Amino acid sequence: MPTITLQTALAAQPYDYLIVGAGFAGSVLAERLSAGLGKRILLIDRREHIGGNAYDHLDAAGVLVHRYGPHIFHTNAQRIVDYLSRFTEWRPYEHRVLAQVDGHLLPIPINLTTLNILYAQSMNEAQAEAFLASRAEPVATIHTSEDVVINQVGRELYEKFFRGYTRKQWGLDPSELDKSVTARVPTRTTTDDRYFTDAFQIMPLHGYTQMFERMLEHPAIDVLLATDFSTVRELLRYRELVYCGPIDEYFGHCYGKLPYRSLRFQHETHDHECFQPVAVVNYPHPAVPYTRITEYKHLTGQTHPLTSISYEFPCADGDPYYPIPRPENAELYKRYRALADQTPGVTFLGRLGTYKYYNMDQVVGQALALYQRIAREAGVEVEQHVAEPG
Template identity: 50%
Template sequence: MEFQWVIVGAGFSGCVLAERLATQLDQKVLVIEKRDHIGGNAYDCHDEHGVLIHKYGPHLFHTNSKKVWEYLSQFTEWTRYQHRVLAMIEGKGVPVPFNLNSLHTLFPAHYATHIEEKLILTYGLGKKIPILEMLKSTDEDLKHLAEYIYQKVFYGYTLKQWGMKPEELDSSVTARVPIYISKDDRYFQDQYQGVPNLGYHALFKKMLAHPNIKILMKTDFHEVKNSIHYSKLIYTGPIDAFFDYKYGKLPYRSLKFTPYHFTDRNSYQDAAQVNYPNEYDFTRITEYKKLTQQKVPGTTIILEEASSYVPGENEPYYPVPRKENNVLYQKYKRDVEQLENHWFVGRLADYKYYNMDQVVARALHLFEKEIIKDIS
């Protein structure tokens, strides 16, 4: 087989670049995907009960980039959805990120009002404060609140999700779920939010529906690379796997999903996502009908449990942001820079904890600033 381009991986990065190469440059593209479906971890499907689920955990699209939103809107209409998350704390469903509503849910009114006034005076209304920053407060009340939030909201969840304490990770991880000095209890405040109204799989199918694009699924690139002739390669998988782990294995976190369906009820919990930072081994329960707003009898929930990634046994989901891991990644990146006509992009290839919109923006930037320039 001979192609102008081979793209390894049919997640967001691979699909965006395949679409751009095919439609904008009239290039012949082969997309190689080891799974039996396109869409990577954003893949969704109907379970045996007809409920549309996200197979690899909830994917809520949100962005402040009009460019990214308009690009994807070529391939889908959107179900407008504002994500709200509860965390079970002392038997109560408490909004997270922790905000002023959370404060009043957990504490007596007079105390909550007193602390609210201090938070606004100290940090300002509408500000987002990382927990590790608030822990440095010299105010006795705020210090006590920060310690409470750290123990009840962050510590247990982070330990389960990442296998380490919050302060052992790069500060960018805890900054993703800050303390929000506001009564806006949405999980995201981005301008554009939603889920594809026919699902992510339909979005990806439309994105790849071009005669210049061929898809080879259930295929490991490493097993077929010597039998495929191509001019240029885009790789979206784990960067260490590409180089056969020559410097050692980069750590990733993996996930295990356990579904349950209920025929005797149409609702299971008060929010689409409920986190369990302190109880049980799993981290969260997602009820998918509340995300998609699908109208079918019964309801499906999925319990999510994190674990270490073991190549060949499970899937890599999250790079582990730590200084020593970045040092190892840089060794592989230097090897990438020595390759001609090779581009590495995406959460696993860049070893970056991207959101979906960041993945799309990164792929579009690569196409516009490097690939077009290289071809011309």
């Protein structure tokens, strides 16, 4: 996939679309608009690579790693798999996570095995259900992440598995966070130790970056990297803009900054084949400064005499990763959304453009849904129906 220089982009005839952000949202839309509607696209990104946070590459040791932490693809949508399968083959992968608690490595989400090891029991499923019911502390109206967990499993398991991890991840106590944060994590009384239960749990066979490269091969797509939109927004010529960056940044933070959590990674290579038994081990104890360790060979299936890992440290400053789900932040976003609705010729897309945490498949669905609307407005029948994510 060739890239162009800024001089080439400035000398080009006006593009049909300028798309800011070469992650899933921007790349999928660029591919569809060029291949489906014959539009000329300029895709730009402030980073020096495509793929957004899903970017993977060979490190100095030759191990395939995810630079921005583990990205595990899972979905229930056949249409999303069908679309991405145009650009990649797949390998099956079921994600399993362990948590370091009380000297044990225990399955998370909490399941029957977790309970039996932690409490030195040999409960069956029915006994585990009764055990959790006896520990649960019913909450009349669930508002916060703390409410969700205590209502399900009680305070002791909440303290052991959730509170410390959540405080590190978000910089806030679970009692200060919307219920959606912990509602994503189920509790099971079976021995199912998979982190996800989606119908499709797969990883790109040769990595995400190669998938993006194939997605952006169309000759009508120009890719310009290491370019900040703010420095070229008055220079480039285009008819329509799709902005996948932070919506508040587009408007100069005129109402103030939308709060995000960021991440810092400490990458290491070790002189042995395996570091830990699964791809991800969580460290919920508040005394441990990082939230998790990822070993990438579990994700990629790569065979290599060495192994590479990353320690993950959530932080307040840095690239925006996670919109912080609190009511006042949702209200601030609504103000920016109202500005966006009054801005002709600009469409906001993706996690940052819509200030919402989407899984990768949901971002693909959002981009395909936007393409569908654009195609219909142009009087073109699209080959598939893709609903917007919820």
